[in-house]
Amino acid sequence: MTFKNYNFKPYINEALAEINFVEPTKVQEIVIPKVLKGEKVAVQSVTGSGKTHAFLIPIFQLLDENLDEVQAVILSPTRELAQQLYNVAVQIASHHKEKPIDVRLIIGGSDRESEIKRLEKSQPQIVIGTLGKIYDLAINENVLKIYNAKRFVVDEADMVFDQDELIEVDKVIGNIQGDPQFLVFSATIPKGLRHFLTKYLENIKVIALEDSLTAKNIEHIMIPVKARAKEEELLKLFKIINPYLALIFVNTTERVDELAFFLAEKGIKVGKLHGDLEDRARKQMLRRINNLEFKYVVASDIAARGIDIEGVSHVINFDLPLDIEFYIHRSGRTARYNQTGQAISLYDYDDDEYVNKLKNKGLKPKYMKITDDGLIETNLKKANRALSPNKIIEIETHKKIPVPKKVKPGYRKKRLEKINKEIRKAKRERINKIYKKKARGNYEDWESRQ
Incomplete structure (x- = not known):
């Protein structure tokens, strides 16, 4: 089946042709018909599966281009991801020649007063933004009129639904009249998200599009190391792998600074991404990363979530994340769009139980050791006996x-x-x-x- 079989509006077909989209991905093939029928859906799918177009295409297909009011609200966990969604939406909207489609990005860091004045003059037809900003303009200021929205999308939902944010989510949704169509996309289904699904999507059946924990084209490698020797083992690993771009994850902002400083002292040029970076510095760092100024980037989970950095060939867990769901998101930074990638974890004896939990969830890691000849697969059980x-x-x-x-x-x-x-x-x-x-x-x- 190709996209031509769907009988989309001409401008949507033109937009898809411009980016050489001919056949739908698995998630698009399953989700698009359901959305067009008006069904509420919750989709569990790995990052990079094509889910953005799975909800944007039907949103434009169902859009009334002549109705100047908010018809769809798309909620994103981070500014960066919201910006990426906005760019995709604008690419589609740009092919509608009769009347410009008003797609608006509502995120922090912009001129608030100018936004309010613009909203007082006109309403967007499609809103893409972060929870805090949408809450501010729709609930606090009541200038973003979302109450007639027909569709409400939550992208990367497991990253949005922290317990503290559920109250704001409830208030935003409560501002919408009638029974909007809810579309939820997530790599995992944590407790906070289950609360949302049971409250707003009665009798919902989650569409799970992956049998394994993460994408099948990711090779998961576990390298046992002593905790106090991790830095030296990382340097040895650098001599073996030849990444296009490697994201090195640690668990705290302090650890980002410590590891980046250690690597810099060893003469290795590294980028840094953590939650304490100011907005301008963060944007500048992302621009430098995408311009391939760095081969290695040390990052924390908070800083890296929702960021779509192209060309990540390796994910290195210098620290395994405390939450297994974050392991999934970290791994999802590589092997996107049918590419291959490696997720390499340096772990010590403390992490045995953690690794077993990953295996119980379907992960099949390779146990390897670093040698002068490269990474060599090792039988951990035999090693333990000796x-x-x-x-x-x-x-x-x-x-x-x-x-x-x-x-x-x-x-x-x-x-x-x-x-x-x-x-x-x-x-x-x-x-x-x-x-x-x-x-x-x-x-x-x-x-x-x-």
């Missing part, structure tokens, strides 16, 4: 002192100090047992000779 007594002590001690659920600055250093203290104690006890056993054996041997 562990020395001291190594077993280290593993068991790490397991006995788990990572706290709520981490504070410096927790890792304090935890390692505690672990090392326990390891030294356990090793001393083992040595004492050996000496006692030897002493007992020597005494028994002496007795036997008397």
